[in-house]
Every structure is written in C-alpha cells, then in structure tokens.
Amino acid sequence: MEPSIERWIEANKSELTSISDGIWAYAELGLAEHKSSKLQMEYLQEQGFTIEAGVGGMATAFVASWGKGKPVIGFLGEFDALPMVSNKAVPYKDPLAEGAPGHGCGHNLLGVASMGGAVALKQVMESKGLPGTVRYYGCPAEESSFGKTWMVRDGAFDDVDIALTWHPGNTNAVRNSSSLADLVLKFNFYGKTAHAAGDPWNGRSALDGVELMNAGIERMREHMRLDSRVHYVISHGGGAPNVVPDFAQNFFDVRAADIPELKRMHSWVLDIAKGAALMTQTRFEEVFLGYAANVIPNRVIARILHSVMEQLGVPEWNEEELKFAGKMQSQFEPELITRTVEQFEETGITPGQTKLCDFVVPYSDRIEGGRGSTDVGDVSWVVPTAQFTTACYALGIPGHSWAVTSCSGMSIGHKGMLYAAKILGITGYRFMTCAGLRDKARAEWEHQLKGRKYESLIPPEIKVPPLPFE
Numbered sequence: 001m002e003p004s005i006e007r008w009i010e011a012n013k014s015e016l017t018s019i020s021d022g023i024w025a026y027a028e029l030g031l032a033e034h035k036s037s038k039l040q041m042e043y044l045q046e047q048g049f050t051i052e053a054g055v056g057g058m059a060t061a062f063v064a065s066w067g068k069g070k071p072v073i074g075f076l077g078e079f080d081a082l083p084m085v086s087n088k089a090v091p092y093k094d095p096l097a098e099g100a101p102g103h104g105c106g107h108n109l110l111g112v113a114s115m116g117g118a119v120a121l122k123q124v125m126e127s128k129g130l131p132g133t134v135r136y137y138g139c140p141a142e143e144s145s146f147g148k149t150w151m152v153r154d155g156a157f158d159d160v161d162i163a164l165t166w167h168p169g170n171t172n173a174v175r176n177s178s179s180l181a182d183l184v185l186k187f188n189f190y191g192k193t194a195h196a197a198g199d200p201w202n203g204r205s206a207l208d209g210v211e212l213m214n215a216g217i218e219r220m221r222e223h224m225r226l227d228s229r230v231h232y233v234i235s236h237g238g239g240a241p242n243v244v245p246d247f248a249q250n251f252f253d254v255r256a257a258d259i260p261e262l263k264r265m266h267s268w269v270l271d272i273a274k275g276a277a278l279m280t281q282t283r284f285e286e287v288f289l290g291y292a293a294n295v296i297p298n299r300v301i302a303r304i305l306h307s308v309m310e311q312l313g314v315p316e317w318n319e320e321e322l323k324f325a326g327k328m329q330s331q332f333e334p335e336l337i338t339r340t341v342e343q344f345e346e347t348g349i350t351p352g353q354t355k356l357c358d359f360v361v362p363y364s365d366r367i368e369g370g371r372g373s374t375d376v377g378d379v380s381w382v383v384p385t386a387q388f389t390t391a392c393y394a395l396g397i398p399g400h401s402w403a404v405t406s407c408s409g410m411s412i413g414h415k416g417m418l419y420a421a422k423i424l425g426i427t428g429y430r431f432m433t434c435a436g437l438r439d440k441a442r443a444e445w446e447h448q449l450k451g452r453k454y455e456s457l458i459p460p461e462i463k464v465p466p467l468p469f470e
C-alpha cells in the first residue's frame, strides 16, 4: 500500500467532489462536453500536467501528461451524460430540467475518480523523485460515439504500459468480463415517390427495402453464434400511407464476441441489404456511426485491483444514505432488489442490509463473456487494461436511469468515487514502481490475445466521429 495516495485523496476530496458536481450539473451529451472537458483540463493544468487537446478528431477529447519517459501509466476518464434522464439529487423522480440530459451512467464520477487517481500518483512520484509518466485520458462520448476508439486509432495509447479504469456500479467488484464488439450503422434506402393509389406503378418504396432487409436479418439470426446480437429500429419509415416513400432508414447495432466474427456478420448484413435493394428496385447506402472492440480482460491487473480494494476497506454508509437508497428502491419493482440479493448469495455472501453494497464481491479468475459494449475494449487491445466497479448507487436500481443520475450527484456517488480514486492511484503506483508486475501483466495480455492483432473497423476515410442520433 502507498498511504500517501490515500492521504492526498482525503485531503483533496472537497475539490474533487466539487468538480464532479460541476460536471453533473453541466450534464453535457457526447462530443458536446465542452464545459466538462474544460473544467478538468484547467484543474490538471493547475496540478502541473501538460494538456494535448482535440485528440482523435474530437474537440472535447484530451490527454493530460505529467513526468518523463517510461513507464507510462494511463487512467481513463469519461464525462458524457445521457439524454432524457435529468434528475435532482433526490430519491424519487423529479427532473432538474424536464427532458434534459443527466448523468444516468455516473460518468461525472467516472472522470473525476480517474483524474484524482492520476493526480495523487503524480504527487507521490514528484515527492519521491520517481521516473515515469502519468497520463489522464479525457475520453468523450462513450455513450454515443465510443470516443476511445478514435483516440486509439490516433495512436494516443501507443506508448502506454498499463491502463486503468472503473465504472460506477451498485457493487464493489473486480470482474474479468469481456464485452461485445459492436458496429453501429444506418442503412438509407432510396426509392421513387408516387401517389400510392393514383399511380403506384411509377413508385418504388424505400420502406419495402427496409422491411425486406429486416426480414433477411431475422433469417440470419437463426444462424448466428449464441453470443452474437443484432438489433434495429426503423428510424425513418415514410410520412403517410398514401405516399410511396422515396426514403427510409434502418438503424442497427451488430455485435459479436470478437472482431473476426463481427466482420463476418457485417458482410452478411451487407449482402442482406443488397438483396433487399435488388428485390425492391431501390438502392441503399451504408452509413458508419461507431465501432467498439470487445474487452480483453487482464487477470494480473484485476488481482492487484481487488487486493487494493480489500486492503482499503469499503466506504461506510450513514443512516441518511441508507434511508435515501431505501426510498429510491421503493420506486422500482421489488423483484429487482430480490434478484440482486440472490446474485450475492451465489457468491457466498449474505448481506446484512440490501440497500447499499458494503462489502467487496469475492474475486474470481474466471473470464466471463460480456453482453454490452464499451470503448474500453479498443484500449484493452493495445494496452494491458483492467477495470472495476465501486458502489455508487442503490442495489437493484436500473442503470441508465434517473435514479443513477440522482445518486451520482450526492454523497453515495461521491463516496464511491473517492474510493475508486484511491484504488486507481494505489494500483497505478504499484505498476509504476514494479517492472516485474508490468511484465506479468503484459504476458497475461499476450496470452489473452493469442496472437490476434487489433483492427479498427472505422472506415479510414472517416476522420471525425459522426453524431449518431442526429
């Protein structure tokens, strides 16, 4: 353990908390996080870090560095909000601004804990005169554009030895879970408009193209691997039934357990689109929106994170916080809470109370498959990377909801954030000061990659992330 890291975070907790609350109040969506990004950059500059802004073609992406040469330890931060989940820091639904974005994934906490860990590590290195470089990666648009993927393609992680990150959750846990590689695409179909009753023979329906494409996708679904996923919405289907639509649009996520399988699925999806256009005498264009690779877990880093988590001891919850969490849980179906408790019992833990997690989930070396997707995946293909969660919101409440927004703006979220900052800083210090540990993490990374090389599926001609929800 390195007690000075913990001390530094404790001594600076009110400043870190106020930056987190600032980002929480800004609640800026992906690629529009101008104030959130600036607030962090200014703080890091004051702390002696050098800033490179506009990384990966994104105005709000930045890399803050302190120190010189190897080793390089990178901390990953996020700070984008989600649409429509604005809420006050109260245990019931009450938007701060109706219909506005909110931090329903707790990224205000995510960014500030990683930044706090980086600055704490820098302080200790400076006072001890240690060699090496500390980096904080300000990674925008995780929710909408997979910002890190663009930074990876730009080479921002090429010289990093170890990357560390975390995510606000409802438990304190290190899990060796992967995630699904994901392609976000739109398919625009173009036909010919006509009066649907007067002269339909002069028209060609773009919606027919979209519908037959989706019929084809349903036939593909039967033959996909069990861990692959494909989902779509028809984002434009025409305006009125008596007008043959000359434009229609399909919006897709195509997901697979690894990059080669994702490429195979993508080429089948393209064949289906071609077939649908041929059958309907329409034409289509594919629009690329985003890409994320699957996560390569690293058990060497995970074990250290877990041991630091245990040695530090979990935050204590006071009566007020437990009451807040209980009131919040009562807004949701009781089954959500029961299911969470059952999950704990499977790991051999019977919690004393079921409002807020007050223990560390036992560690397992087992590698689990993932269901969602994250741009941490792309970083993990080029740098040995690991992540964890700390309890920042009430047990059993749904993610990406007003309830997470609420907890992320009050003491429950703050405590989880400060705990995460300490875990990150101390783990960073361990890897910074021990070449043997870094070598072990690298060997584990090579073992997990099994000779595979990272491939970015972003078309090379696209320089700047498109805005997916425009």
Ligand SMILES: [Zn+2]
Pocket (backbone or CB within 6 Å): 105, 106, 107, 142, 167
């Ligand atoms: Zn998130």
